[in-house]
C-alpha cells in the first residue's frame with residue numbers, strides 16, 4: 001500500500017543549523033495497517049508525514065503508493081488518495097463556510113471539481129448520515145458556520161472529512177493533542193471506529209503512549225530521524241509503557257525521561 | 265436634484281459590477297488585488313477601440329471582459345508561480361497595464377465615443393416603441409420634476425445586467441469549483457489537502473474578478489461617451505468603499521446577501537459622492553479625497569458604534585446591580 005525507500009531529509013544543509021530530520025527511512029505499510037508513531041520532540045515524525053503527503057519533498061528516496069511512484073507528484077494531486085488531520089483543530093476546516101459546504105469540499109476530493117452545485121439534496125442526506133455516526137448532533141446544524149463549532153467538534157468534523165471518501169492512506173499528526181482530555185478521548189474512540197469501518201491504512205502520530213498502545217496493530221518509535229523500533233502483531237498487544245521505556249534505554253543506551261516528552 | 269441622483273444611480277449600478285469584482289478578490293480570495301486600476305481602463309479601451317472600428321458594441325464589451333480576465337490571470341501567475349507577494353503582483357500588473365492600455369488606445373490618452381453606437385443606444389428604436397420613457401417622464405413631469413432624464417434605457421439595461429451578474433456569481437460560489445475558490449481564501453492549507461489546485465483557483469479567481477472590473481469599465485466608457493487613460497486611478501478605493509459601505513449597512517451573513525450589499529454599497533457611494541460635490545467648496549478634483557474619507561468612516565464607524573453599545577449595556581447592568589443591592593439592604 002505505502003512504500004518508503006531510503007528517505008532522507010536535511011534542513012539547512014551546510015549551515016550551523018543543519019538538521020537531519022529523516023535519515024534513510026524504510027517503511028512499508030500493508031493494506032489496512034494501522035500504525036501508531038511515537039518519538040520525542042524533533043524526532044522527525046511530522047516531517048515523515050509531510051514527505052508522505054507531498055508537502056515536503058525528500059532529498060533522496062522514493063515514495064510509492066499502490067505500487068505507483070508518487071515522489072514527484074505535487075501535494076494537491078496526492079491528496080486525492082491521502083486523507084489528513086492536523087494537530088490544530090482550525091487547520092482542517094474552512095471556518096467561514098458551513099458544515100455542509102465543508103463536507104461537500106471533502107466529497108469532491110477524489111473527483112474532478114465541476115461547475116455543478118456542491119451541496120445537493122442527495123448529498124445532504126449522505127452528509128447527515130455520516131454526521132450521525134459522530135454522535136455530536138452536528139447533523140442538525142448542516143447550515144452552521146464551522147467557525148462557530150468547538151475545537152473538539154471541529155476536529156471530529158475534520159476527521160470525518162478526511163476519511164469518508166475512503167482514501168488509500170490516512171495521516172493523523174497529533175490530532176488529539178490540542179483537545180482537553182474528554183474531547184481527546186472522544187476523538188480517539190472515533191478514530192478507532194472510523195479506521196475500522198473503512199479499513200483505512202493509517203499512520204497516527206501521538207505523544208500519548210497509552211493511546212499508541214491502545215490503537216492500531218503496529219507501533220513504530222522514532223528518534224533523531226530514524227525508526228528505532230517497529231513492533232506489530234501479538235508483540236504489540238503485549239506491549240506496556242514500561243516495556244517501551246525499557247526498549248528505548250536498551251537501544252539508545254540512555255534514559256528516556258519526561259523531558260524528552262515522549263509521554264503525553 | 266432628481267436629475268443628478270438619477271445619474272448617480274445609473275453609474276452606481278455600473279460601478280457595482282466593478283465592486284463585485286473587488287469583492288471576489290478582496291473578500292472571497294483574501295487577495296488585495298490592485299490590478300483593478302489598470303484593468304478597468306483596459307476594459308474601457310478595448311470596448312472603445314472595437315466600437316470606433318465598427319465592431320458591434322456587444323462583442324466589443326465581451327472582448328473587454330475577456331481582456332480583463334487575462335490581465336487578472338497574469339497577476340495570479342505572478343503571485344502563484346513567481347511567488348511575488350499579492351500586493352506587489354497587483355501593483356506590477358497595474359503599472360504594466362498603463363502602457364498596454366495606451367497601446368490599445370493607439371497612443372492617444374483619450375478616445376471620444378460620441379455619436380458612436382453603444383450597448384445602450386443600439387436598441388434605441390426598439391426601446392422607443394415601448395413608450396416607457398414617455399410614460400415615466402410624463403408621470404414625473406406631472407409631479408413637477410425637472411429636468412427629466414433623456415432616456416431610461418440605461419437604467420433598465422444596467423439593472424438587468426447587474427441582476428444577471430449577481431445571480432451568476434451567487435450560483436458560481438456554490439458550485440464545486442466555487443466552494444474550492446472560497447476555501448482558498450478561507451483556509452488554503454485545508455483545501456489543498458482536499459486535492460484542490462489552489463494556484464489555478466487563484467489564477468481563475470483573479471481572472472473573473474478583473475473580467476468584471478473590465479466589463480464595468482467598458483460600460484462606463486459607453487455611458488460617459490469617452491475613455492480616458494487616467495480614468496482608472498483610485499478605482500480600487502471606490503471598489504473597496506462600495507464593499508465596505510455595503511457590508512456595514514446591509515450585512516454579510518450569506519453570500520447572496522453580501523453580493524446584494526456590495527451592489528447597494530456601490531450605489532450609495534455614488535449618491536454620497538454626488539451629494540458631496542454639490543457643496544460649493546468641493547469640486548470634482550476632491551473626488552478621491554471624498555472616497556478615501558468614506559472608506560475610513562465605513563471602516564471606523566461600525567466598530568465605534570458597537571463599542572458605544574457595549575458600554576451602554578455594561579452601564580445598564582451596573583445600575584441594575586446597584587439598585588438590587590440597595591433594595592436588598
Ligand SMILES: Nc1ncnc2c1ncn2[C@@H]1O[C@H](COP(=O)(O)OP(=O)(O)OP(=O)(O)O)[C@@H](O)[C@H]1O
Pocket residue numbers: 011012019020021039040041042043044045046047048
Ligand atoms: N521547515 C523546517 N525548516 C528547518 N527545520 C525544520 C523544518 N521542519 C522541521 N525542522 C526540524 O526538523 C526536526 C524534525 O522536526 P519534526 O517536526 O518532524 O519533529 P516531530 O517529531 O514532529 O516533533 P514534535 O513531536 O515536536 O512535533 C526538528 O529538529 C525541526 O526543528
Ligand SMILES: [Mg+2]
Pocket residue numbers: 045046047173
Ligand atoms: Mg510534529
